[in-house]
């Protein structure tokens with residue numbers, strides 16, 4: 001994620017009320033456990049940065065989404081087939097779903113009871129699910145999708161545009177267009193079919209599949225086989241210039257809003273996607289996904305760029321003149337390794353995403369003949385507020401300077417301390433061993449210590465969370 005200079009809106013923490021019992025206590029009397037141990041899954045992932053988001057009691061492995069969107073009526077009709085495995089003896093479970101009306105719900109083809117509780121869809125299967133059981137829940141739903149109005153970044157969720165829609169946003173957005181376990185700790189593969197009126201594009205994540213048309217509607221198909229965090233899913237519908245190509249043996253799909261210049265900064269920037277991804281692969285290890293791409297939208301409400309998996313979405317403010325902006329492309333593509341392939345387990349570790357993506361911008365700038373990474377490090381060091389920590393920055397500051405720039409300082413301090421060979425070996429080991437999974441700051445420190453055979457915790461503590469300026473390495 002990169003912001004375009006706008007200050008994130010302040011907002012209050014939502015108060016979790018109805019679900020506190022299940023999350024905090026887990027006691028039989030509180031959660032309604034039976035004598036034989038079957039109990040409801042938690043209604044929350046327990047992450048204070050996203051109260052109410054995520055759920056417990058199961059692990060999703062695959063989302064099969066089939067949605068139809070009519071831009072004229074701003075109406076979405078969807079069917080989600082979600083394959084999951086029970087991680088406890090499960091009597092009922094929750095999915096996150098913001099707005100929209102739910103019709104039928106089945107679990108393993110048997111009609112299931114369901115009810116809504118704010119942004120929760122509570123499902124009680126006919127047959128209880130023993131721990132380890134794989135099951136498929138199918139949800140039919142429809143309605144007018146909603147934006148996320150209390151997001152940390154302003155506009156997000158499902159935005160109706162002049163010609164279609166944009167579903168996008170960090171830390172949460174997915175629940176505005178499909179039922180989901182909406183926390184990055186539960187990654188899954190996706191098949192996404194989107195049906196829109198003929199003539200409009202419908203873009204999403206992963207490898208493009210066959211398109212088909214009938215009765216004035218066209219279905220676009222996308223497949224993301226590598227596990228994806230839900231906030232990295234996107235749906236962009238409208239008038240776009242779509243370019244299908246091939247890069248390094250994989251499909252590359254870029255799309256620029258038709259209202260943006262055909263040869264302007266957006267088109268010129270996205271055209272460099274393959275080149276920049278190759279540069280990053282030379283530093284971080286092989287590109288982690290089966291496809292490449294990018295989407296440039298024209299809607300001013302998207303005041304940021306977001307690293308949606310394999311196909312980042314860029315807001316228009318990054319391309320205000322005719323020149324390409326390789327910096328923002330570098331940042332979002334670096335996230336494909338740091339954030340998308342290796343995902344955080346909890347939002348308090350977001351520097352693992354943003355510190356490395358910010359550092360990648362310094363690497364690119366040096367590679368491109370600009371300032372060296374060392375010079376950027378020195379300039380940033382001089383202006384850093386050491387009272388703000390990179391780790392556990394607080395929800396209000398999860399997209400703040402300490403996460404991005406102080407995080408990048410810590411990365412460079414590590415490089416200076418262990419030397420280039422060991423530093424890049426640490427990064428490649430991280431992106432290889434943790435590919436497709438989740439990790440924490442403690443995991444990174446442990447891996448860096450193992451690869452370097454040095455004690456690095458005091459160094460990284462000082463650079464990431466210490467209250468005073470660390471000694472320059």
Ligand SMILES: [Zn+2]
Pocket residue numbers: 001002331335353354357
């Ligand atoms: Zn970012």
